[in-house]
Amino acid sequence: MLPNKSLFLAVYFYIINYFHSYFLMSDKEIRVRFAPSPTGYLHIGGLRTALYNYLFAKNKKGKFILRIEDTDRNRYVEGAVENLISTLNWAGLQADEGPKYGGDYGPYLQSERLDIYNEHIKKLIDDGKSYYCFCTQERLTELREKQKKETIQTKYDKHCLKFSKEEIDNKLNNNIPFVIRLNVEPNKKILFNDIIRGEVTFNSDTIDDQILIKSDGFPTYHFANVVDDHLMKITHVIRGEEWISSTPKHVLLYDYFNWERPQFAHLPLLLNSDKSKLSKRQGDVAVEDYMQKGYLKNALINFIALLGWNAGDDKEYYTLDELTNAFSLEGVNKSGAVFNLEKLNWLNAEHLRNISNDEILIMLKDEISKSKYSNFNGTDEYLLLIIEAMKERVSFVKEYIEKCPYFFEPPSEYDEKVMKKRWKEDSPDLLKIFSQRIEQLVSPTKEGYERILKKLCEEKEIGLGRLIHPLRLALSGVGIGPGIFDLIFILGTEESLKRIDKALNQIK
């Protein structure tokens, strides 16, 4: 008795689910962050990291936080923060907290949190977990070169760890420049669990006494990100794979502070077609580049979501909401994904077809204003007809212009191949008669044109193509495009007559 069995199962799972969600709800709020540095533009890989963070947070009814890692003053670019925020917003990934948004855990610009870092580093120094280092740049490079020559691991030799309290105070008082380093205990096993990769193990011997505070008083990423993540109550650190190697340093810091570690999830890289890390040299990496090229945000989001994540089924077309519902970190792959433009283009076409004509109209008008037809003064109704006719034939909004310029200006030349193949001896005569007849149409409809054309072909005992092809050539100048009756209807009788006349004069 199958129904009974499935009923039993349904009840069973309902109960399991109930308790499961009960425990989840009693859990603390999920908080994740996207923490880019303001280098001028948003990298497509950064957008994906932001997306996964966003999806994870929203799926768990948690918070998505934007934090700017601007502790490297050399890399700061004017206006980068605003640009980052607006690009993220364009993509639909609005942060719940962050610069410009505010929140209870601000400031969200690391450069405004210097006091916080100073306060925390003191504790570490007092505990002997970090120490002042007065080594000069010269000694450091010398040390490194020596180690390289001996082909041993390059790392700091704890030279400054030996100084007494008095010696340190003395140097400090004399304003000798210093940095503060992490005191890594030798020969300790450091392991952390990664949601995507499982257990990852390091030996502390392979970990350098990382600089935590630079000589300019700014913290390094490693220190700032741990302090901030803790203070901002970040529960899950979802970031790129390039951070795996420095995670033991972070883990050490959490332990030194006696703080609870967040969960880590290291995302696979986005790759060039040669499998190297996605770079500028081999194509566009800025999200703005894709915006400019006319990619729809929904398509871009859909595409990069699938680059490294899969729900475990065959679904490929997603809206942001659908992604939010389906997303889980368990569905994220381990290996890097090549950024394949062809699939992006296909997805763009798919999404474009699912947008209402009215919405496309708005985008099209914008596109026209930026094109050479900027002074086009056709009606919305006219453009809507074009949209309807071309919808299955375009992948980008701008192709509503590029693929059918004949809707915006008469053809100035005629495709030679088509001319050769389709323009027959009887073409001029047929077109002349056809012209005369459509001129009689009182209120032209597609069906009206169709009736006339079919009747004429019947009379002449020829196939429809015999007239359709030369007609298309005369009206559009090319051999491809929407159905001929759509074409002539959109153009209208008057314009069509002009174009046929012109073609008759120009095509021999």
Add this chain to the structure above:
RNA sequence: GGCGCGUUCGUCUAGUGGCUUAGGACGCCGCCCUCUCAAGGCGGAGAUCACGGGUUCAAAUCCCGUACGCGCUACCA
């Protein structure tokens, strides 16, 4: 060099020990539809699951090794 991570059709991927002669998608090719081009439908080529050993009655799936790729190895993030 050291350390870490990875490896299923060209590309994105499904797969969590028997359901797999490895499934889907993009791209490519062919056919159908058809006034052209698309879209759509149908079909095809395309992966000895990196390689080599184990474990098991049974491995793409578990274990070990090797190769290759990538990442990190900064007072960058």
